[in-house]
Amino acid sequence: MKLPIVSCAEMRRIEEATFAAGVTAERLMEEVGAHVALSLGQFPVHGGEAIVFYGKGNNGGDALVAARHLKIAGWNIVLRPLEEDRGKLSGLARKNLGALESTQSAVQFPLHKKRDRPLIIDGLLGIGAKGPLRPDVRALAREINALRAQRNALVLAVDIPTGLDAETGEADPDCVVADVTLTAGYAKKGLVADAAAQYVGRLGVIPLAAFEPHAGGDYLEETATPETLANVLPRRNFDSHKTQFGRVGIVAGSPGFTGAAILCASGALRAGAGLITLYAPGEIQEILAIKAPPEIMVRPVSSYIDVLDEKLDVLALGPGLGKEKAGAVLQLVEDFKGPMVLDADGLNIVAEHGAALLNRCAGPRLLTPHPGEMARLFPEGKEMSRYDAASQFTAKHPVTLLLKGSRTIIRERGLPASYNTTGTPAMGSGGMGDVLTGVCAALIGQHLSLYDAARLGAWVCGRAAELVTAARSEYGLTALEVAGRLPAAFGRLPMESV
Numbered sequence: 247m248k249l250p251i252v253s254c255a256e257m258r259r260i261e262e263a264t265f266a267a268g269v270t271a272e273r274l275m276e277e278v279g280a281h282v283a284l285s286l287g288q289f290p291v292h293g294g295e296a297i298v299f300y301g302k303g304n305n306g307g308d309a310l311v312a313a314r315h316l317k318i319a320g321w322n323i324v325l326r327p328l329e330e331d332r333g334k335l336s337g338l339a340r341k342n343l344g345a346l347e348s349t350q351s352a353v354q355f356p357l358h359k360k361r362d363r364p365l366i367i368d369g370l371l372g373i374g375a376k377g378p379l380r381p382d383v384r385a386l387a388r389e390i391n392a393l394r395a396q397r398n399a400l401v402l403a404v405d406i407p408t409g410l411d412a413e414t415g416e417a418d419p420d421c422v423v424a425d426v427t428l429t430a431g432y433a434k435k436g437l438v439a440d441a442a443a444q445y446v447g448r449l450g451v452i453p454l455a456a457f458e459p460h461a462g463g464d465y466l467e468e469t470a471t472p473e474t475l476a477n478v479l480p481r482r483n484f485d486s487h488k489t490q491f492g493r494v495g496i497v498a499g500s501p502g503f504t505g506a507a508i509l510c511a512s513g514a515l516r517a518g519a520g521l522i523t524l525y526a527p528g529e530i531q532e533i534l535a536i537k538a539p540p541e542i543m544v545r546p547v548s549s550y551i552d553v554l555d556e557k558l559d560v561l562a563l564g565p566g567l568g569k570e571k572a573g574a575v576l577q578l579v580e581d582f583k584g585p586m587v588l589d590a591d592g593l594n595i596v597a598e599h600g601a602a603l604l605n606r607c608a609g610p611r612l613l614t615p616h617p618g619e620m621a622r623l624f625p626e627g628k629e630m631s632r633y634d635a636a637s638q639f640t641a642k643h644p645v646t647l648l649l650k651g652s653r654t655i656i657r658e659r660g661l662p663a664s665y666n667t668t669g670t671p672a673m674g675s676g677g678m679g680d681v682l683t684g685v686c687a688a689l690i691g692q693h694l695s696l697y698d699a700a701r702l703g704a705w706v707c708g709r710a711a712e713l714v715t716a717a718r719s720e721y722g723l724t725a726l727e728v729a730g731r732l733p734a735a736f737g738r739l740p741m742e743s744v
Contacts, residue, residue: 492691
């Protein structure tokens with residue numbers, strides 16, 4: 247299944263075709279609102295007070311359906327309407343407000359104290375809203391943002407944060423800052439714009455089967471979600487053995503930077519690699535042998551060129567490597583015949599000697615740069631959007647690109663740009679990319695394409711980070727903790743809804 251990223255005009259066309267096929271707006275509203283409520287189990291808020299800001303139209307109706315389901319589950323619902331005169335609500339919004347008011351709670355959560363974390367649902371405006379916020383909407387948007395700042399409220403936007411342009415991603419000065427945005431059917435272009443990430447937060451796409459027959463067309467962008475990734479990694483046969491899940495080689499680490507090699511190996515280990523060998527020159531071999539998990543083989547090499555003679559299914563190269571052995575690294579990048587995940591100093595060495603090398607590699611290459619490394623690899627992309635830079639780079643070089651960031655993009659020539667949806671600001675610390683490199687290598691070793699390994703690797707690392715921080719703050723997350731929760735994140739994938 248694919249979840250394309252659509253323009254507002256495309257979304258309207260899909261909706262109109264869906265209604266023409268006999269699906270009612272009321273049915274879709276019920277499905278979206280129920281999904282919003284059910285999805286809350288994935289996010290760090292667990293019952294209590296829900297403050298529901300709702301507008302006059304269908305976006306407000308979606309929020310009211312969600313509120314009804316939460317009330318049934320025992321949440322304390324506080325309503326903040328944009329329009330006090332219910333006669334001015336759309337028919338469906340008015341109907342769902344009445345249904346909410348007549349609903350009884352099966353169980354009531356205890357009233358929270360003032361400093362407890364409430365949930366805020368932003369259902370003020372939908373994707374059709376344009377231009378500056380009206381004064382009445384602006385006042386409520388400011389109230390949402392104040393509650394987020396002062397009470398640490400978790401803000402969930404239905405379809406789009408109020409004040410964000412669904413087409414361009416431009417934000418009003420008082421745009422709602424959402425922690426989570428759950429958008430119906432398909433993500434809209436403005437939600438993945440570079441500047442929109444701060445307002446969108448964690449992006450979830452609510453799958454609506456009724457839309458699928460009417461989406462059609464070839465789209466250049468899509469989202470990576472549980473719906474699209476659930477079947478990428480097949481279940482293992484009962485009679486499987488370790489050699490079927492990849493011989494992963496790792497060339498990483500240097501004096502003072504051995505931790506990067508260990509994190510890379512840990513990521514590969516926790517992502518299911520069958521056999522992992524860390525290749526180490528003499529000056530760090532003993533340190534790596536002591537620090538590495540016992541499942542990792544640490545093999546001394548006199549030169550990294552020796553790795554070319556090893557029997558490997560995939561090679562990860564670059565974390566903490568340094569530049570002293572640039573000649574051997576360049577030869578590995580060019581001559582290794584299998585797939586390779588190239589990161590960190592591996593990328594920097596290639597950048598210093600010219601990215602044209604990537605056009606003559608003996609095997610497929612997955613590059614995983616952060617924005618600084620990307621700027622060194624592709625200086626002409628500095629003034630471009632992330633999508634344009636990724637697209638032009640992969641048009642120029644036959645590689646798969648995983649461009650890291652708050653909205654990671656995976657790009658490969660001939661395939662849609664894929665936007666990752668998971669992650670948390672807590673991941674802004676050292677070593678996260680080293681773990682990701684190991685994860686991607688492990689997935690390639692388990693016979694995933696480089697494109698699918700990048701999509702799944704980014705998703706599962708972001709989800710593992712979310713699982714670690716679900717019961718605590720955004721501060722203090724370590725890359726090793728993320729590696730440790732990878733098995734749980736893989737296990738959650740078939741069960742997640744957004």
